[in-house]
Amino acid sequence: MRRRRRVVVGCNGDKPVEGAQAPFLFMVMEDFKQNHFELFGLSPGFAVEQDRLEQAYREIQARVHPDRFAHAGEAERRASMQWTTRVNEAYRTLKNPVARARYLLELNGVDVAFETNTKMPPQFLMQQMELREALEAALKAKDAAALEVLRNNLDNAHRALEEELARQLDGGRDYRAAADSVRKLMFLEKLGAEIDAAHEAIEA
Numbered sequence: 001m002r003r004r005r006r007v008v009v010g011c012n013g014d015k016p017v018e019g020a021q022a023p024f025l026f027m028v029m030e031d032f033k034q035n036h037f038e039l040f041g042l043s044p045g046f047a048v049e050q051d052r053l054e055q056a057y058r059e060i061q062a063r064v065h066p067d068r069f070a071h072a073g074e075a076e077r078r079a080s081m082q083w084t085t086r087v088n089e090a091y092r093t094l095k096n097p098v099a100r101a102r103y104l105l106e107l108n109g110v111d112v113a114f115e116t117n118t119k120m121p122p123q124f125l126m127q128q129m130e131l132r133e134a135l136e137a138a139l140k141a142k143d144a145a146a147l148e149v150l151r152n153n154l155d156n157a158h159r160a161l162e163e164e165l166a167r168q169l170d171g172g173r174d175y176r177a178a179a180d181s182v183r184k185l186m187f188l189e190k191l192g193a194e195i196d197a198a199h200e201a202i203e204a
Contacts, residue, residue: 035107036090046101046169048094057091097162098189101169101182110175112182124184131191139198147202151195154188161185 037044040056062068064083069076093099102112120128131150138146161181168178 036094036103039087039090040094042094044104044107046097046104046166048100050095053091053094057087060087097165098182098185101165101178101185104169105175105179105182108173108175110179112179112186120180120183120187124187128187128191132194135191135195135198139201142202144199144202147195147199151192154192154195158185158188158192161188 035044040053040060042048042052042056061084064080064087066077066080066084069080072080093103105112131154134146134150137143138150161184165178165181165185168174168181
């Protein structure tokens with residue numbers, strides 16, 4: 001079910017607001033406190049229609065972009081900057097699967113606690129150790145092909161975890177299990193960054 005967006009930044013339609021006396025309506029406080037999904041008119045869930053997210057983002061950005069208020073009063077310009085920051089933050093969060101999952105868990109009162117809770121299943125940790133050893137060997141040998149294999153394996157594991165997260169969050173609403181999956185994804189993202197860095201080091 002699509003939620004209704006209520007984003008009012010001016011009352012001149014699509015025309016830029018000009019001059020200090022230009023009619024202007026601030027977004028009411030309850031709108032500013034909308035969660036990210038409500039802001040873009042989306043139902044809360046891990047599975048997000050990216051096309052709808054992109055469209056909603058572009059529509060809101062077109063209304064709040066500071067360029068539209070370049071000749072408006074100080075309060076209007078400040079409000080535009082605040083809303084641009086707010087919209088960009090919400091978009092980045094929902095665009096990224098890990099950030100989106102963490103945000104959903106926060107909305108449901110669950111803290112992933114990645115910084116303080118790094119306990120992982122032994123099998124997962126063993127796989128991580130093996131991947132890191134393979135990464136170190138590939139980097140030492142300057143083996144770009146081996147790094148590519150590692151990246152492909154990591155991408156497959158990432159997709160599998162995303163599918164599992166969708167079942168946990170949107171299907172069973174098993175938030176504790178979802179928090180474990182998010183921590184796993186964060187481990188994989190960190191390893192992915194190290195693989196990318198190794199690629200750059202080899203190509204340098």
